[in-house]
Each structure stands twice: as structure tokens, then as C-alpha cells.
Amino acid sequence: MKFLGLVLVIAGFLFFGSCANEPEQDEFQIGFSQAMTTDNWRKEMNRAMQVETSMHPGFYLEIKDAQNDVSRQIKQIEELISNEIDVLIVSPIQSVPITPVIEKAMNAGIPTIVIDRKIEGSNYTAYVGANNVEIGKNAANYIVSNSKPNQKLELIEITGLQTSSPAFERSQGFNEVISNQGNMDIVASIAGDWEKTSVGDNLKSILDSVGIIDYIFAHNDRMAMSAWEVARSKNLEDSIQIIGVDGLFGPSGGIQLVKEDVLAATVLYPTGGAEAIKLAVKLLEGDQIDKNNILSTVVIDKVNVEIMQNQFNKMNQQQNDIEQQQSIINEQVATYNSQSNLLKIMVGLSVLLLLLGFWAVYLVFKLRKRKRRLELNNEKIITQRNQIEKFAEQLKISNEVKINFFTALSHEFKTPLTLITSAIESISQNPYKQLKDFAYETNLISKNSGRLLRLINELLDFRKLESGSFRLKPLKTNLYEFISNIYEDFETEAVRKSIDLHLETDNKEIMIYMDRDMMDKVFFNMLSNAFKFTPKNGQINIKIEETGADKVGVLFKDSGIGIPKEDFQKIFDPFRQAGNNTKPSSGLGLYITRQFVELHKGNISVSSHQGAEFKIELLKGKSHLSEYEFSEDTSEIRKEESEKALKSTFIPEELSQSLNGNAETILIIEDNEDLSYLLKKRLLGDYRVELSDGTDAIEKAYEIIPDVIICDINLPEKSGFEICQELKRDLRTSHIPTLILTALGDEESRIKALKVGADSYITKPFNFEILKESLRAALFNREKLRYYYTNKIDQVKDNKFEDSEQTFLKDLNQIIEKNLKHANFNVEDLAQQMGISRVQLYRKVKAIIGISISDYINSQRLSKAKSLLQETNLNISEIAYEVGYASPGYFSTSFKNKYGTTPKKFRN
Known part of the structure; x- marks a missing residue:
């Protein structure tokens, strides 16, 4: 009985093992959300889908009837999505409510076919x-x-x-x-x-x-x-x-x-039922299908009704024949499977003598089946993971756009606030001086208050545009005179930055109707952007020209960094800016500009070739603005001109430095010229100050080897993080304390600054006394390190306590030690072996140790001589030659000057 049981068990194993060897056929689920089935037309659609599906083995159709209830249809589609069907077919009850759930299916990676009725937009795979x-x-x-x-x-x-x-x-x-x-x-x-x-x-x-x-x-x-x-x-x-x-x-x-x-x-x-199923099959088989x-x-009508009825009769008969044939085929398949299983059992019983071999084969097939199952599960997991990663990436991009907007906006606010508070602080600390002594500070307060007001107005304009509450107040205006007034506001800035600013027109009498306040913001924003991205000695051209009988164009062309072609449309979207723009910006200026131009029924376009070119086209006459009330009163224009005549532009005086040669040098890396000038003015009494706008920061630091560096983060070419990291990694500048001065106050930026080697992190707006104390602390700490380096450098044995300065001095000492006996060993030889210039070596050693490199080499010679006097029996002359002195007499004199006694007396 045990043997018979063993035989049956083995036969069963052989049967199932051979079944496992059969190739598995993929199965696909098609879900169909039907609007309702209250009429014969939709019942015929369902029947056509079921018949067509039966023609494709491995494809299964699930029909859900929404019963003409929109909320019910949405719920049913979400159920199909959660069931992870392979293709979704939807016949929408209503277009607008069903659109979001179809987009949800598309986002989940499920191809979606819309049948009979369309949805809003085109976010679907195909329409039938x-x-x-x-x-x-x-x-x-x-x-x-x-x-x-x-x-x-x-x-x-x-x-x-x-x-x-x-x-x-x-x-x-x-x-x-x-x-x-x-x-x-x-x-x-x-x-x-x-x-x-x-x-x-x-x-x-x-x-x-x-x-x-x-x-x-x-x-x-x-x-x-x-x-x-x-x-x-x-x-x-x-x-x-x-x-x-x-x-x-x-x-x-x-x-x-x-x-x-x-x-x-x-x-x-x-x-379209059969056609929809055919499209679904093509999709799942990897074929391309048409969108529509x-x-x-x-x-x-009476003419062709008999023909059509006969055709439908034949089609219906053919359909019935197909269904009957399909039923017969299914029965034959079932019979074949039954006979095949019986045959497999007989074969299994006939080869019982090969039990061990079949047992091994069975195990192999079983492992294959498990492996296949694991592979399918892995593929499903990978697909889901990819979908999640894709969604996460989209969410990350959306969040980054908004975060960048608020970060840039906070930077835009903090810089003028810093200038205002610093100017007020300067005035408050000197109450007895005359007001004229603070002309620069009061000008800063006025200018940056206006800058803040423009930023706030920009936000308010954005809100009004979003709510559609703007109403134009068209006023007849001489376009050339209007732009000339704005042009004059920038002339001083152009002189200060050595920019060639030019305004030209063939007709100075062009009159158009426009809202002067709106268009003032438009043209002011165009010029502001041009100045922001145009380097020194660049060009900015404004050209007014008639482009037709009823049109006038205003072109703003600069020689700045230009705009990538793929960003031409993106820059007009809110919160967005060009990919090559590293300057802080709210991303609202061009959006508001386009909206204001379009409110005037005009058009704005952009091109880029050796700079950026913006073209604004406006219509002449009144007809295009007929919905608004017009004004012919020019008193408002005269008021603007009189207010403009009262304005004066303040040009800061050149600052002079008159300090002794021992004053510490500070390098300020800041692209805001007002802030750079203000910092220089406040620090000149105590320090020697050098300025850089960020474009030449690395080169300037290598050239002057300053004692302290103050660096902003948002700079034109390299960020403050990159500049700090590069200077800290370079042997020539690694010892210089670096203070980060920025509008970014988040913890992530602070941690990043510390990681790249910054010694201090000060956020705008800041108290100037805090900045001065931070500078004093950095220099004081450098002095303490200088004492440590000169007195305890050889006592540090654990590598994890070493920094770049310690490594530098150890390398320096090793080279000097190796060359002490060479009398002609000098500073040039040492600089060459260290891989830096003589001047940079001198400045570096002077900054770290506080003495010249020549004195340091001589000090090392005498220190070595002192050790030899204590530990060896060499005579005085031999020791002098051993440490690189050509004359024993000169050696004795130098030794006495340093230690207060002669070598002979020291040994005794």
C-alpha cells in the first residue's frame, strides 16, 4: 500500500511538473465604464464589445453600468484603476465631471480609450x-x-x-x-x-x-x-x-x-464597441494606434433602408455563426486538455523506473515556476516604483518652482531692507553730524524703499490680474516722450556701469491711447531686466518704429547673457525664469508685463541672438479699447513731468583708503553695488577694503591674499558656496576666514555653508556691529591658531586633528628639514618645491605664523642647531655647517641673538 501511495504521489508530481513546462499565456484585463444601458444602442455596444473580446484569447472584459449617475461612474472608474486593469474604456455621461478621473487613470499609467462622448482637453490615449x-x-x-x-x-x-x-x-x-x-x-x-x-x-x-x-x-x-x-x-x-x-x-x-x-x-x-476592443488589443500587443x-x-431613408437591413441581417447571422464556432472551439480545447492530462498520467506511470530523474526534473520545473512568479512580481513592483518616482519627480519640480519663487522673493526683500537698516543705523550712531554727511545713506533709504514698494506693487498687480479686476484708463500719450522719461531714469545707471544706452525713433510724434501707469511698469521692467543681465561696457538699444498703418512697435535689445530658445514661452509664466538666470527674481515681472500688454490688445515676443530682444506691439487709435472710458486730459501728464523734475540722482563719491601698512585686508564679494559701497564706507576706518562683484572673486583672492573674506551666496557666475569651497581647497587661500553674508536664512543653507568651510554665517538684514564683531572674532581666532601653529605643530600626532593649515606647515617643515644643511637653500627654492609662487608663499606664511618666510627658515636652522648641541658631540663648526651656515662666526652671532647666549656656553 505504501508503494502504491508512493506511485500515486510520484504520478501526480510528474503530471503537475509537465504542466509547469507548458508556456504561460499572458492575461489582460479590459475595464469598460458604460454611461447607462437603458436603451438598445448601448446594449448593442456592450454586446459588440463582448463578442470582439471573445475573439482574442487571454483578454477579459469587465463592464460596469453607471446607470446615468455621474458620481457612480466616477466611483466605478476609480475601482477599475485600483484593480490595476490593463486598459480602461469610458463612455462619459458628462464631459467636465469625468475628465479628472480619466486624467487620474492616465497618470497611473493605464491607457484610456474614450468612446461615444468626449471629455475636456485631450489627456487620453484614443477616442472612438x-x-x-x-x-x-x-x-x-x-x-x-x-x-x-x-x-x-x-x-x-x-x-x-x-x-x-x-x-x-x-x-x-x-x-x-x-x-x-x-x-x-x-x-x-x-x-x-x-x-x-x-x-x-x-x-x-x-x-x-x-x-x-x-x-x-x-x-x-x-x-x-x-x-x-x-x-x-x-x-x-x-x-x-x-x-x-x-x-x-x-x-x-x-x-x-x-x-x-x-x-x-x-x-x-x-x-464603436468592437472598434474600441480592437484598439485595446493593439495597445496591449504593443502596436501604434491613432489618437482619433x-x-x-x-x-x-426609403432609398437604402432595404439594403442596410439586408447588410445588418447578414452581419448578425455572421456574428451568431462566429459565437457558435467560438463555443465549439472552447469545447474542443477543454476536451484536448482533458485528454492531454490523461496522457500525461499514463506516461508518468510508465516511467516509474526513472523516479529519481523525474523527481529532479520536477524540482527544476517547480523552481522555474516560482522564479517566473517572482519575476512577474518584481516587474509589477518595478512598474509601480517607476510610477511613484515619476509622480514624486513631478511633485518635486512643482514644489521647487514655488520654493524658488518665495526664496527669490525673500532675497529681493532682504537686500533693500539690509541697505535701509544699515543706512538708518549709520545715521543713528552719528546724531551730531550734519544731514549732508549722510547723503548716501538717505539716498539708499529712498531708493530701496521705492524698490520695496515696486516689489509689493508687483505682488498686488499679480493678485489683481489673477482675479481679473484690472480696468484700463486709456489716456492719449506721445509714446516717444513717455519712453524718454523712463529712459532718463536709467541714464545715470548706464554711466555708472559703462553701458551704451541708446533711444531712437523715426517719428517722435506717434500718439497712442494707453494706461500710463500700466505701461510705465511695462517699459520700466523691460529696462530693469536689460540692465540686470547686461555686463559692464555692454549695449542697450530702445527703438520705436511704426510696423504698419495701425501698429507701433517698441524694441528693447541688450548685449547680455541672452535667453535659451526652449525658455522663450516659459519666461512669461508666473514664478518661472530662464534656465541660465542665476540672479534672484520673483518670476512675476515678465508675466505681469505680458498681461498688461495683452490688456491693451497688444503683443509681446522675445528672441535671442548675442543678447535678448523683446518686442512690444501696440495698436493705434481707440477702436480696440472701446470697452473703456477714454481721457483727453493732459494734466496728469504734466503732473508726472513736474514730479520727475523734482527728482535728483545721487552719485556716490569715490572712497579713498589712508591706512598704515599693517591694516588687515578684507575682500567683499557682493554683486549689489549699493551694499558693496555701503560696507566699504563703514569698514574703511579699520580695514583695507577690496571689492568684487563675483565674476573675478577667485582671481582677486589669489592676487591679494586678504585677511578676511565677506561673501554673498547669490552671485552672477558661481555661487558663494562654490567660491568658498574652491578657496578653502586651494593651498594659497585655505587659511583665510570666510564670512557668508546672505538673505538665505534656512538651516539647509547654513549647514551647506559650514560644510564648504565658512567660518561664520550672517543673514540679511543684519546689524553692522554684529558684522564688525564677527570680523574681529575671525581675526582673533586666526591669531590664536597662529600661536598654536608656531608652538605646537609638532605635538599633533593624530591625523584626524589635522586641517589644511597643519598639513601645509608639516609639508613646509619637512622640506626645510631636508634642505637645512644646504647653505644656498632660499625662499625661491622652497616656493618651487611647495608648488606656489614666492609672493603667495610669503603671504600665506605671514598670515599663518606672523613672521616672514626667511625668518622662519632661519628659526628652523637655529632650532635644529640647538638640538644638535644638546644631543650630539659635534663641534660648533660642524653644527654650523650641518644647519646650513657658511660661517661659524655668523652662526654663533645668530644663535646668541635668538637664545641670549653663545653655542659654547649653551652646551656647557
């Missing part, structure tokens, strides 16, 4: 359905072709549900043709909901009021049937020609109604 506009036109053309020339016809249109795309498009196509016929008039339109019950009462009321009409066009055959019943109740069935849509085959279908003279005609509206798949349609 007839051209509803063409259906409306076909119905109208049928009426036109069956009417006599110049015959006066009166029509009634019965539409479908107003919120569905088929109703809108059929009505659009029907009205488009009828409106072109002078002898036809649509006397009434009934808003149905696709069902018979929505037609009767309204149509009776209309027929009672208008009398006999010629044609009724209903958007489907069910509403057309209801219209015929109303006409019959009034004995008008022979007087009114009724046209429907759908053209279904069957006892109550449109084809039968045409044949029975109930309808004059019906427009064939194919369900428009089904052909035709008008069915």
Missing part, C-alpha cells in the same frame, strides 16, 4: 466614435436635398442632454448648414435628455403655438419616436417629416422605423 458634427450636417443636408428650391421650411430641433458633447456637436453641425439656407428657419429647440419622456409635453406645447411645421430633427431615434407619437396624436404624422439618429437594427431600431414610415430618415451612429478614430456614418 462618429463625428457628431458631421451627423448634424448629414441630417441638415438631407432636409436641404429633399426640399424644393426657395421652398420656405420651418424646423424643430430636439437635442440630447445639454452637458454631453454629442448633443452640443450635433446641434452645432445641424445649425451650421441650416443657417446658410435662407429659406429654412428653426422655429423651436427642445432640450431633451435622450429619453422619450423628455419630449412629449414640450413638443405638444410648441405645435399648439406654431401650428404645422415641416421637419423635426431629433438627436436619437427614441426621441424621434416620441415626436412621431405626438404628431400622430394631432393627426400630423403625414405632414411632418421626422429624422432621427442611431440607425439601430432590430424590431424597435431606427432602420425598422424608417421601413414602417414612422421616420423619414435616420442617421447611422455606429456604437472617427467612425463612418450614413443617412438611411
Whole structure:
């Protein structure tokens, strides 16, 4: 019995093992969300899908009926998405509410086919359905072709549900043709909901009021049937020609109604069910499909109704034959599987002598099956992970755009606030000086208060634009004089930056109507951007030209960094800026500029070739601004000009340095010229100050080897982090304390600054006394380190306590130690072996140790001599030659000067 049981167990193993060897067939799930199944047309759609699906082994269809309930359909689609179906097919009840859940399916990576009705936008894989506009036109053309020339016809249109795309498009196509016929008039339109019950009462009321009409066009055959019943109740069935849509085959279908003279005609509206399944199969098999798949349609009337009915009869018979053949095939497959299993059992029993071999084969197949299962699970996990990563990346990009906006905006606010508070601090600390002594500070307060006001107004303008509350106040204006006033505001800035600023026009009398406040912001923003991105000795050209009989163009061209072609449209979006723009910006200026120009019915465009070129086109005359109230009063213009005449531009005086040679040198790396000037003015009494706008910061630091560096983070070419890191890594400048002075106050920026070697981190706006104390502390700490380096450098043995300065000094000492006995060993030799210049070596050693390199080499010689006197029996002359002195007498003199006694007495 045990043997028999063993035989049965082994036979079972062999059977299942051989089954595992059969290739697995992939299975695909297709989910279909049907709007409703209350009519034969949609039932025919479902049937066509089921039949077509049965033709493709391995494909399974799940149909969910929303029962004409939008919320129910949304819930059903979300269930299909959560079930991770392979393809989603949707027949929307209404376009707008269903759009978000279809976009959710697309974002989840599920291909989505929209059938019959469209959604808002085009975020779907494919659309299947007839051209509803063409259906409306076909119905109208049928009426036109069956009417006599110049015959006066009166029509009634019965539409479908107003919120569905088929109703809108059929009505659009029907009205488009009828409106072109002078002898036809649509006397009434009934808003149905696709069902018979929505037609009767309204149509009776209309027929009672208008009398006999010629044609009724209903958007489907069910509403057309209801219209015929109303006409019959009034004995008008022979007087009114009724046209429907759908053209279904069957006892109550449109084809039968045409044949029975109930309808004059019906427009064939194919369900598209089979076509939708074919597209789904192609998608899952990796084939390319078209985005829009428009089904052909035709008008069915007395002429072709018999032909169409015969065709549908043949198609229906063929469909039934296919279903029967499919059933027979399924039965044959089941029989084949049963016989195959019996054969496998017999083969298993006949080879029991090879138990061990089959057992091993079975194990191999079992492992393969498990491996395949794991591979499928891994693929699914990888797909889900990729989807999550994609969504996370999109979310990250969106968050970064908003974070960058607020970061840039905070930087924009903090810089003028720093200048204002520093200027006020300077004034408050010197209350007894005359106001004229603070002309620069008061000018800073005024200028940066205005800058803050512009930033705040920019935010308010953005809010007004978003809410649509802007109203233009057009005023007749001389365009050249208007731009000239703005141009003059920038002339001093152009002189200060050595920029060639030029304004030209062929006609100085061009008059246009515009809102002066809005366009002042537009042209001011254009020039501000040009100055922001144009380097010193660059060019900015403004050209006013008439581009047509009714147009005038204003071109702003600069020789700055330009704009990448792929960013031409992006820069006009809110919170966005060009990819090559490293300067802080709110990202609202160009957006507001475009909105203001478009409010004037104008246009703004951008191009880039050796700089950026913005072109603003405005219309002449009044007609394009007819919705606004015009003003011819020029008193406002005169007021602006008088206010402008009162303004004065302050040019800061050149600062001179008169300090002794021992004063510490500070290098300020800051691209804001006002802040650089203010810092220099405040620090000149105590330090020697050098300035850099960031473009030459590294080179300037190598050149002057300052004692302290003050560095901003947001700079034109390299960030403050990159500059600090590069200087700290370089042997020539690694010892220099670096103070980061920035508007970025977040912890991440602080940590990043410390990681790249910054010694201090001060956020704007800052107290100037804190900055001065930070400078004193940095220099004091450098002095303490200098004592440590000169007195305890040889006591540090653990490598983890070493920094770049310790490493530098140890290398320096090793080279000096190796060359001490060479009398001609000098500073040039040492610099060459260290790999830096003589001047940089001198400055570096002076900064770290506080003595010259020559004195340091001599000190090392004498220190070595001291050790030799204590530890060896060499005579004085031998020791002198051993440490590099050519003359024993000079050695004795130097030793006595350093240690206060002669070598001989020291040894005794």
C-alpha cells in the first residue's frame, strides 16, 4: 500500500511538473465604464464589445453600468484603476465631471480609450466614435436635398442632454448648414435628455403655438419616436417629416422605423464597441494606434433602408455563426486538455523506473515556476516604483518652482531692507553730524524703499490680474516722450556701469491711447531686466518704429547673457525664469508685463541672438479699447513731468583708503553695488577694503591674499558656496576666514555653508556691529591658531586633528628639514618645491605664523642647531655647517641673538 501511495504521489508530481513546462499565456484585463444601458444602442455596444473580446484569447472584459449617475461612474472608474486593469474604456455621461478621473487613470499609467462622448482637453490615449458634427450636417443636408428650391421650411430641433458633447456637436453641425439656407428657419429647440419622456409635453406645447411645421430633427431615434407619437396624436404624422439618429437594427431600431414610415430618415451612429476592443488589443500587443478614430456614418431613408437591413441581417447571422464556432472551439480545447492530462498520467506511470530523474526534473520545473512568479512580481513592483518616482519627480519640480519663487522673493526683500537698516543705523550712531554727511545713506533709504514698494506693487498687480479686476484708463500719450522719461531714469545707471544706452525713433510724434501707469511698469521692467543681465561696457538699444498703418512697435535689445530658445514661452509664466538666470527674481515681472500688454490688445515676443530682444506691439487709435472710458486730459501728464523734475540722482563719491601698512585686508564679494559701497564706507576706518562683484572673486583672492573674506551666496557666475569651497581647497587661500553674508536664512543653507568651510554665517538684514564683531572674532581666532601653529605643530600626532593649515606647515617643515644643511637653500627654492609662487608663499606664511618666510627658515636652522648641541658631540663648526651656515662666526652671532647666549656656553 505504501508503494502504491508512493506511485500515486510520484504520478501526480510528474503530471503537475509537465504542466509547469507548458508556456504561460499572458492575461489582460479590459475595464469598460458604460454611461447607462437603458436603451438598445448601448446594449448593442456592450454586446459588440463582448463578442470582439471573445475573439482574442487571454483578454477579459469587465463592464460596469453607471446607470446615468455621474458620481457612480466616477466611483466605478476609480475601482477599475485600483484593480490595476490593463486598459480602461469610458463612455462619459458628462464631459467636465469625468475628465479628472480619466486624467487620474492616465497618470497611473493605464491607457484610456474614450468612446461615444468626449471629455475636456485631450489627456487620453484614443477616442472612438462618429463625428457628431458631421451627423448634424448629414441630417441638415438631407432636409436641404429633399426640399424644393426657395421652398420656405420651418424646423424643430430636439437635442440630447445639454452637458454631453454629442448633443452640443450635433446641434452645432445641424445649425451650421441650416443657417446658410435662407429659406429654412428653426422655429423651436427642445432640450431633451435622450429619453422619450423628455419630449412629449414640450413638443405638444410648441405645435399648439406654431401650428404645422415641416421637419423635426431629433438627436436619437427614441426621441424621434416620441415626436412621431405626438404628431400622430394631432393627426400630423403625414405632414411632418421626422429624422432621427442611431440607425439601430432590430424590431424597435431606427432602420425598422424608417421601413414602417414612422421616420423619414435616420442617421447611422455606429456604437464603436468592437472598434474600441480592437484598439485595446493593439495597445496591449504593443502596436501604434491613432489618437482619433472617427467612425463612418450614413443617412438611411426609403432609398437604402432595404439594403442596410439586408447588410445588418447578414452581419448578425455572421456574428451568431462566429459565437457558435467560438463555443465549439472552447469545447474542443477543454476536451484536448482533458485528454492531454490523461496522457500525461499514463506516461508518468510508465516511467516509474526513472523516479529519481523525474523527481529532479520536477524540482527544476517547480523552481522555474516560482522564479517566473517572482519575476512577474518584481516587474509589477518595478512598474509601480517607476510610477511613484515619476509622480514624486513631478511633485518635486512643482514644489521647487514655488520654493524658488518665495526664496527669490525673500532675497529681493532682504537686500533693500539690509541697505535701509544699515543706512538708518549709520545715521543713528552719528546724531551730531550734519544731514549732508549722510547723503548716501538717505539716498539708499529712498531708493530701496521705492524698490520695496515696486516689489509689493508687483505682488498686488499679480493678485489683481489673477482675479481679473484690472480696468484700463486709456489716456492719449506721445509714446516717444513717455519712453524718454523712463529712459532718463536709467541714464545715470548706464554711466555708472559703462553701458551704451541708446533711444531712437523715426517719428517722435506717434500718439497712442494707453494706461500710463500700466505701461510705465511695462517699459520700466523691460529696462530693469536689460540692465540686470547686461555686463559692464555692454549695449542697450530702445527703438520705436511704426510696423504698419495701425501698429507701433517698441524694441528693447541688450548685449547680455541672452535667453535659451526652449525658455522663450516659459519666461512669461508666473514664478518661472530662464534656465541660465542665476540672479534672484520673483518670476512675476515678465508675466505681469505680458498681461498688461495683452490688456491693451497688444503683443509681446522675445528672441535671442548675442543678447535678448523683446518686442512690444501696440495698436493705434481707440477702436480696440472701446470697452473703456477714454481721457483727453493732459494734466496728469504734466503732473508726472513736474514730479520727475523734482527728482535728483545721487552719485556716490569715490572712497579713498589712508591706512598704515599693517591694516588687515578684507575682500567683499557682493554683486549689489549699493551694499558693496555701503560696507566699504563703514569698514574703511579699520580695514583695507577690496571689492568684487563675483565674476573675478577667485582671481582677486589669489592676487591679494586678504585677511578676511565677506561673501554673498547669490552671485552672477558661481555661487558663494562654490567660491568658498574652491578657496578653502586651494593651498594659497585655505587659511583665510570666510564670512557668508546672505538673505538665505534656512538651516539647509547654513549647514551647506559650514560644510564648504565658512567660518561664520550672517543673514540679511543684519546689524553692522554684529558684522564688525564677527570680523574681529575671525581675526582673533586666526591669531590664536597662529600661536598654536608656531608652538605646537609638532605635538599633533593624530591625523584626524589635522586641517589644511597643519598639513601645509608639516609639508613646509619637512622640506626645510631636508634642505637645512644646504647653505644656498632660499625662499625661491622652497616656493618651487611647495608648488606656489614666492609672493603667495610669503603671504600665506605671514598670515599663518606672523613672521616672514626667511625668518622662519632661519628659526628652523637655529632650532635644529640647538638640538644638535644638546644631543650630539659635534663641534660648533660642524653644527654650523650641518644647519646650513657658511660661517661659524655668523652662526654663533645668530644663535646668541635668538637664545641670549653663545653655542659654547649653551652646551656647557
